[in-house]
Amino acid sequence: MSDQIVPILMPKWGLSMKVGTLAAWHVEEGTEVNPGDEIMDVETDKIANVVEAADGGLLRRCVGQAGEVYPVQALLGVLAPAEVSDAEVDAYVAAFEMPEIEEDEEEVPSHLSVDLDIGRIRYMTREGEGTPVVFIHGFGGDSDNWMFNVDAIAADAPVYALDLPGHGGSVKTIDNPGLGTMVDAVVQLMDHLSIDKAHLVGHSMGGLVSGQTAIDHGIRVASLTLICSAGLGEEINADYIDGFVSAQSRKELKPKLKHLFADEGLVSRSMVDDLLKYKRLDGVQDFLEALNGNLFSDGKQAAAIAEGVAASGVPTTVIWGAEDAVIPQSHSGAVKGAKIEVISDAGHMAMMENAGRVNELIKDQL
Structure with missing residues (x-):
């Protein structure tokens, strides 16, 4: 059922963003999330803003911890329906490859x-x-x-x-x-x-x-x-x-x-x-x-x-x-x-x- 698991990732705001701080969660594990719901606050060196859910589903894991810094595209949370077992969710989290800090040479030039x-x-x-x-x-x-x-x-x-x-x-x-x-x-x-x-x-x-x-x-x-x-x-x-x-x-x-x-x-x-x-x-x-x-x-x-x-x-x-x-x-x-x-x-x-x-x-x- 891993295809039913949807990751919540650290967003990328602007070409220069490499990391963000997960300032706060607005939802708890076990909450049914709808697309567009405000689920967390993220801060960068440029600005702080709320993150809205791109997908809907049951929030099974809050992987990211408030106050911690994570690279862009890091796994912060997991959405999955109730029929997906805890073991499957845990295995997904354990297998997720956390990204390293992006290098500029791998990107299109910023401007x-x-x-x-x-x-x-x-x-x-x-x-x-x-x-x-x-x-x-x-x-x-x-x-x-x-x-x-x-x-x-x-x-x-x-x-x-x-x-x-x-x-x-x-x-x-x-x-x-x-x-x-x-x-x-x-x-x-x-x-x-x-x-x-x-x-x-x-x-x-x-x-x-x-x-x-x-x-x-x-x-x-x-x-x-x-x-x-x-x-x-x-x-x-x-x-x-x-x-x-x-x-x-x-x-x-x-x-x-x-x-x-x-x-x-x-x-x-x-x-x-x-x-x-x-x-x-x-x-x-x-x-x-x-x-x-x-x-x-x-x-x-x-x-x-x-x-x-x-x-x-x-x-x-x-x-x-x-x-x-x-x-x-x-x-x-x-x-x-x-x-x-x-x-x-x-x-x-x-x-x-x-x-x-x-x-x-x-x-x-x-």
Whole structure:
């Protein structure tokens, strides 16, 4: 009956994750688990998050111990129906080959870079079949913002996630950066990759970029998934945007990042440190100040895409975190004819705080 035994494994979040800490179990042995149930908390050096069950079944063994560190794909638990004997479960656990720490040389390089007319653009990719999906991050973010989404969606389609100009590992020196700059980067990358048409998934400013791409290049866009998107209303939290741009220290930056999550505990030391390193790169400060001035000056959004997206006829899903403290959730209804989903217990980074539900909605849109 070993074919009825289903392992629960340490997840892999992002290309750089090698190990994770099993922080806590939410279920006990003997519990009937349903797909999507929250079963444990896992912490990495980047972020902590809840793990949802990929499969359903009776939890027969909690192999992993709370507080212990395990490599990616390590056996943490076992699901099996009651008719599978304890001896068979024990034999499965004993025979399971625990993985060693992954070596980079065995993986696809974490990121690729290409020199386009707009400058060097860095991106990550996952192979798959069908119409590609392009993930577009928000203001001050990068492709790693999609660490909980890329692999899940790659099961259904080829996936690409780029660093927009001025962000991540992409070009930092851009004269007067604005919305057009970002749209050009997306279209140029699609041209380079020979992507005629793609599903665009955009978060925050990335939603604005995705929507404007559909307006300007509708024939290139199969669908839109807009997550806590800019461009659907005028209001925006200037305390967050301006504070993020001006922050020069941990003390200044960390309180601003708390605006991003319903659970402020997700703002880790590593997250703050990584963003400070990014902000201290040559050209970044000038870029962010210019982009902020062009898109979000005086606490208001300069660009509006709701009518244009609706007129484009591109199938659109709008997803919002009910506790978004950066862009009001009331903007979610701005695109006429769009499917709307508001996710409780999630803030502006809804694709991180409730990745499971967001991934389901993206797949529905595909």
